[in-house]
Amino acid sequence: MQKVVTLYFKQEFGLIASVRTINKVNNLPTQLDPVRIVRGKVTKLDYKKLILEGFKLAEKFPYIERHQEYRFWEVDGIKSYKTFNKQFSCIRIREKDGVCLVQKLKRIADGGYGLDKGYDFEFSISDLEANIPHIQQLLTDYDVDRSEKLNFKSLEDNLISYQELPDGYEDFGDGHTDAYQMYADSENSKNILAFMIDNGYDSFESKDIESKFIQFWGRLKLMNIHLWMMSNFMLGYML
Numbered sequence: 001m002q003k004v005v006t007l008y009f010k011q012e013f014g015l016i017a018s019v020r021t022i023n024k025v026n027n028l029p030t031q032l033d034p035v036r037i038v039r040g041k042v043t044k045l046d047y048k049k050l051i052l053e054g055f056k057l058a059e060k061f062p063y064i065e066r067h068q069e070y071r072f073w074e075v076d077g078i079k080s081y082k083t084f085n086k087q088f089s090c091i092r093i094r095e096k097d098g099v100c101l102v103q104k105l106k107r108i109a110d111g112g113y114g115l116d117k118g119y120d121f122e123f124s125i126s127d128l129e130a131n132i133p134h135i136q137q138l139l140t141d142y143d144v145d146r147s148e149k150l151n152f153k154s155l156e157d158n159l160i161s162y163q164e165l166p167d168g169y170e171d172f173g174d175g176h177t178d179a180y181q182m183y184a185d186s187e188n189s190k191n192i193l194a195f196m197i198d199n200g201y202d203s204f205e206s207k208d209i210e211s212k213f214i215q216f217w218g219r220l221k222l223m224n225i226h227l228w229m230m231s232n233f234m235l236g237y238m239l
Contacts, residue, residue: 005054009139017050
């Protein structure tokens, strides 16, 4: 049986250890609830304990039943996984038949983690303590693909280019609508920036946009809605 523990690290926060399991509802990988956390300074003993405990839990709970998403990244007060991934480095440790395979996950500029190579190194589970410094080094090496301009293609095959917002704005997701991407000014939470790439509305007048927004987010005391339209692309912000 293969057991998987994923470590997330942020210098100012500490270490998060998650255990991968399979959700019987959809047969997809998910994280065992709750994740294990060490705040502040993380010792070698902390690493050893979290990794070994994780392997035991993975063996004990290979399957769970979950009907709602487990938003483990909110332990640091972060609302969206995209924001979490900008702040936490990540490695994955797989153990099978006494051999541990360690793989650093690359942070992707437009959100999430990805793999761009094979395993970084491997070791026997009996040599875990001796390899913890290598694990620590992987987690503290900052590795992110940040291009100045990002882009994607619309359903009509138009190329949409955009730039990532500065760190002063906190990304808190799209409300599961696939229509809005919301950002809040970290110094003024009442200042909200929203992107919409969408169609299917009765009109693009402010009242129709506001109605759809309120349907998913509730009334946020919107004072003004300003819209710019360029073909199939629309940018709006609320003050």
